[in-house]
Amino acid sequence: MTSPLILTPNLDRPDDVYAELLAAHDGLTKAQSDALNARLILILANHIGDQATFIQALTKAKGAGSNDRPHDGGHD
Amino acid sequence: MxxxxxxxxxxxxxNRDQDADHxxxxxxxxxxxxxxxxxxxxxxxxxxxxxxxxxxxxxxxxxxxxxxxxxxxxxxxxxxxxxxxxxxxxxQWNQGKVFFGDRKVYDFNLLxxxxxxxxxxxxxxxxxxxxxxxxxxxxxxxxxxxxxxxxxxxxxxxxxxxxxxxxxxxxxxxxxxxxxxxxxxxxxxxxxxxxxxxxxxxxRVFEDNFLIADVTMEADFPTERWFWFDPPFNTGQSALLHKQPDGVWRIDLQLGWDIDKTEEQKPENVIPRLKAMLGEDTGFELEWVSIYTFQCxxxxxxxxxxxxxxxxxxxxxxxxxxxxxxxxxxxxxxxxxxxxxxxxxxxxxxxxxxxxxxxxxxxxxNILNSSRSTDFITPKSDISRIFRDAVLDLSEHHPFARPLVNSGRLSLPTVYDGSVLNSGDRLPGADAGTRPGAPCPDAPLGDGFLLPQLGHGFTLLTLNADAPDVVEEAGLTIPRLAVTTDADETGALAARYLGTAGSAVYLIRPDQHVAARMETYDDGAIRAALRRAIGQEYRP
Known part of the structure; x- marks a missing residue:
């Protein structure tokens, strides 16, 4: 079953979760951090399971970046 | 040799043709x-x-x-x-091992x-x-x-x-x-x-080179498929060890595209690589070595x-x-x-x-599957290598990551979905594995199996259904293979050909792909399906 991607607040204690995420990267090199992130994404993707939900998440993640739209016309 | x-x-x-006037x-x-x-x-x-x-x-x-x-x-x-x-x-083999770097990450059984x-x-x-x-x-x-x-x-x-x-x-x-x-x-x-x-x-998607070697070994290696990602003896590349008959082992070492083929094939370069792979003490003889270049x-x-x-x-x-x-x-x-x-x-x-x-x-x-395997085996960017390595690291500890490991998806026959020779699927509740365009899956039948009963021409396969013993249409004579699921002890025949349907009639092409299927015999529909399957109902 496809479950719609949740984009409204869904974390009970957002500050704790954010702090856990940062703490997990404490003391890691850039390469180690990249690897950790990749493992985390794969674990979460598997947890989601549903491909449509995952692709929705991917699309939302892509669309929300402020620095990665190289050719949007821009302004000085 | x-x-x-x-x-x-x-x-x-x-031959006589060599002496012909014309x-x-x-x-x-x-x-x-x-x-x-x-x-x-x-x-x-x-x-x-x-x-x-x-x-x-x-x-x-x-x-x-x-x-x-x-x-x-x-x-x-x-x-x-x-x-x-x-x-x-x-x-025949069912088991294998996957290695990443210098360690084994998991064993598998294909079941x-x-x-x-x-x-x-x-x-x-x-x-x-x-x-x-x-x-x-x-x-x-x-x-x-x-x-x-x-x-x-x-x-x-x-x-x-x-x-x-x-x-x-x-x-x-x-x-x-x-x-x-x-x-x-x-x-x-x-x-x-x-x-x-x-x-x-x-x-043209990409090009790569493989060193392929057949070796005979004294060592008693198990009959398994061993695949290495980024092993110490072939840094940044892959390696495969596979057993063949006659005690011959096949070794594939990926070399990348920018190599000196003559140099790589020399025994003084091949043997140290194989020793590093098989173990210093393993005695082996090199039977055949070749560099194989492929393109997709x-x-x-x-x-x-x-x-x-x-x-x-x-x-x-x-x-x-x-x-x-x-x-x-x-x-x-x-x-x-x-x-x-x-x-x-x-x-x-x-x-x-x-x-x-x-x-x-x-x-x-096949090119799609093969390209995806190659992208996994030889990551093309930093981020694809990061994800590839993450999958392999996870696979050591968590079964969920193992289906993501791609060292080649084993060849399955293509389903001809959308082919102009197919008729519409009229068997609701049946397995997709026998839909029009699919190759017939085998199943136990009597003392033997289904596929050898199909012969070389078109076949009308009926399961728990009435139909004429022979259908003649468009100059072809189509014999009927009538089976029931009364004696289907394993249940495989019913699972693969009936699903939740009580009966089924299949028109099967000479290459054992399904042309049409329906719940009961419909003379007009079978004849139309046959004409369609030999290209008569379709004009470009």
Whole structure:
């Protein structure tokens, strides 16, 4: 079953979760951090399971970046 | 070295055509006596179509080459008379190990589905298959079939005409000329026919080199597939160890594209690599070593009027997933019954365009799978390497990551979804594995199996359903194979062909793909489906 991607607040204690995420990267090199992130994404993707939900998440993640739209016309 | 390589299997012998005043005309000429060309020729001969096979060599291919043959290939080979020989000689395996860097990350067992006559795959050197196919041709000849293999007959010119194709052939006695109503080019990746016709590939995706070695070992390695990602003895690349018959192990070491082939093949460079891989103390002998370059690409079209390409001459993939020779067998399987109907005047030659459509789609699927494997094995960017390594690291601890590990997806036959030869699916509740376009899955039947009961032509398969014993339509006589699920002890027949339906009627093509299915026999629908399956209901 496809479950719609949740984009409204869904974390009970957002500050704790954010702090856990940062703490997990404490003391890691850039390469180690990249690897950790990749493992985390794969674990979460598997947890989601549903491909449509995952692709929705991917699309939302892509669309929300402020620095990665190289050719949007821009302004000085 | 094995004697099988040295003995000419079809030595040159002068044939009557070389003394003819005018170029003799043959119905079908096959160029290339590799597995695909031989399979095509046997299928033709079994259908009573005279065929001549031309090959520039006179022996089996040298070295192991294609080694992993899938169930569908054995099923096709069984119809051609050599399936059992492949199983008897081949090595069956289910287990394997995956290594990453210097450590093993997991073991696997493929747990093949039960209820099939043939195993999921066997490992067998290509030369054995060629040998069995040539033996089969000798048997057909003894039985009076019109099938010839002409060794050391090299095609040096091809001239396509509206009504035929003219060939010039070089032999030890000098050149001669032939004409063919139909020419099937099975002359491999470097196809001379393709080159002489000025045809080329599209979609060149990438190129890579492999060092391929056959070694005999004293060590008692288990019968498993071992695959290494980024091992210490082949940094940044991959390696594969696979068992073949006769105590021969096949080793594939990926080398990348920018290498010195001559240097890499020298024993003083090969042996240290193998020692690092097999262990310093493991005694082994190098039987054969070769550098294999592959590209992932296909011809835009496989049919060029009266010249039809099959196997590696038409498409090439990476070796991951065993999709080269296996897909070549499916090409021949798809083509030959259509060609027979065209030759007998029972179908328009436009039926051959469905060969092109169905097998181009199959080649696309194989190239897609093969490209994905290659992207996993050889990451093309920093981020793809980060994800690849993450998958492998996770796979050591968590089963969920193992299906993401891609060292080659084993070759499964292509379902011809959307083919113009298919009729609509009229069997609600049945498994998708037997939908129109799908190759029939095998199932236990009585004391044997279903697929060997299907024969060489169209079949009307009925399960728990009434139908005429024979249907005659469009010049074809379609026998009925009536089965019930009363004695279906394993339940596999019902699971694969009925699903939740109580009865079923299938129209099955000569290549054992489903043309149509419905719950009960509908005379008008079956006749229409048959006409559609031989191209009569479709005009481009």
């Amino acid at each position: 094995n004697k099988i390589f040295e003995t000419p299997l079809y030595p040159y012998a002068r 170029p003799p005309r043959h119905k079908v000429i096959v160029v290339g006596a590799g597995p695909v060309g031989l399979a095509a020729a046997i299928d033709l001969a079994q259908r009573g179509v005279p065929v001549v096979v031309l090959d520039d060599n006179d022996k089996v291919s040298f070295g192991s080459r294609a080694i992993c043959f899938a169930k569908r290939t054995m099923e096709i080979a069984d119809r051609l008379g050599v399936g059992q020989a492949m199983v008897d000689k081949g090595v 093949a589905e039960a209820g099939h006559q043939f195993p999921a795959f066997v490992n067998l050197q290509q030369y054995y298959i060629e040998h069995y196919l040539v033996q089969r041709i000798r048997t057909l000849q003894a039985d009076g079939a019109s099938i010839e293999i002409r060794g050391r007959n090299r095609v040096t010119a091809v001239r396509p005409h509206d009504s035929h194709t003219a060939l010039t052939i070089d032999t030890p006695d000098g050149p001669y000329s032939l004409e063919a109503d139909w020419l099937i080019a099975c002359d491999g990746a470097g196809s001379a026919i393709r080159a002489m016709m000025g045809l080329d590939f599209i979609g 690409r296909r011809m835009a079209r496989f049919r060029h009027d009266r010249v039809i390409f099959a196997g590696d001459s038409a498409h090439q993939v990476s070796p991951f997933g065993a999709r080269g020779a296996n897909s070549g067998f499916q090409d021949a399987d798809n083509l030959i019954w259509k060609l027979q109907l065209v030759l007998e005047g029972l179908a328009e030659d436009s039926l051959l365009d469905s060969y092109d459509a169905e097998r181009v789609a199959a080649a696309e699927e």
